Amino acid sequence: MKPRLVTVLCLWTCVGGCSGAPAGEAGVPSADTLPACESPQQAGCAECCVEQAGPEASDQSCYRRTASDLRSRRASGVEYAEAATFLNVGQCPATCRQCAACTRDRKKSYQQLLSKGCDCLDPFVRETARSIDPCFSDGCGCICSRLSELSECGPPF
Numbered sequence: 001m002k003p004r005l006v007t008v009l010c011l012w013t014c015v016g017g018c019s020g021a022p023a024g025e026a027g028v029p030s031a032d033t034l035p036a037c038e039s040p041q042q043a044g045c046a047e048c049c050v051e052q053a054g055p056e057a058s059d060q061s062c063y064r065r066t067a068s069d070l071r072s073r074r075a076s077g078v079e080y081a082e083a084a085t086f087l088n089v090g091q092c093p094a095t096c097r098q099c100a101a102c103t104r105d106r107k108k109s110y111q112q113l114l115s116k117g118c119d120c121l122d123p124f125v126r127e128t129a130r131s132i133d134p135c136f137s138d139g140c141g142c143i144c145s146r147l148s149e150l151s152e153c154g155p156p157f
Contacts (some may be wrong), residue, residue: 036100040067049096062092110153120144
């Protein structure tokens with residue numbers, strides 16, 4: 001019986017701690033293994049980080065997005081601010097969770113625009129969407145232009 005107990009304990013220890021993490025960190029996921037943050041209301045997502053190119057073409061820079069209270073503009077509550085704050089040149093710290101390309105707020109906007117039923121593949125609509133001011137007169141050109149700005153949330157048009 002004792003060898004079986006030792007085998008079970010070793011297996012349990014390995015399942016919980018074979019991640020290669022230093023002792024004491026086994027079983028604790030790092031920020032890059034957690035799902036990307038779509039909303040500050042997700043656990044551990046009060047802020048998130050985005051890596052972007054710059055300032056030099058070969059460099060990476062890290063930007064931090066924090067929660068913003070949007071209740072004054074609409075009833076959706078707290079979402080990420082559209083603007084991000086420069087954090088540092090180089091990769092984002094391992095402790096900062098990655099922001100999702102399509103946040104919950106942007107996904108909701110994409111779905112609302114998609115529900116308007118515009119044919120964004122229609123040649124006239126595509127030409128209007130690419131014009132200088134496609135939203136001068138509301139219509140499918142404007143909707144398709146806005147959908148293209150949210151292309152990370154669905155198929156591009």
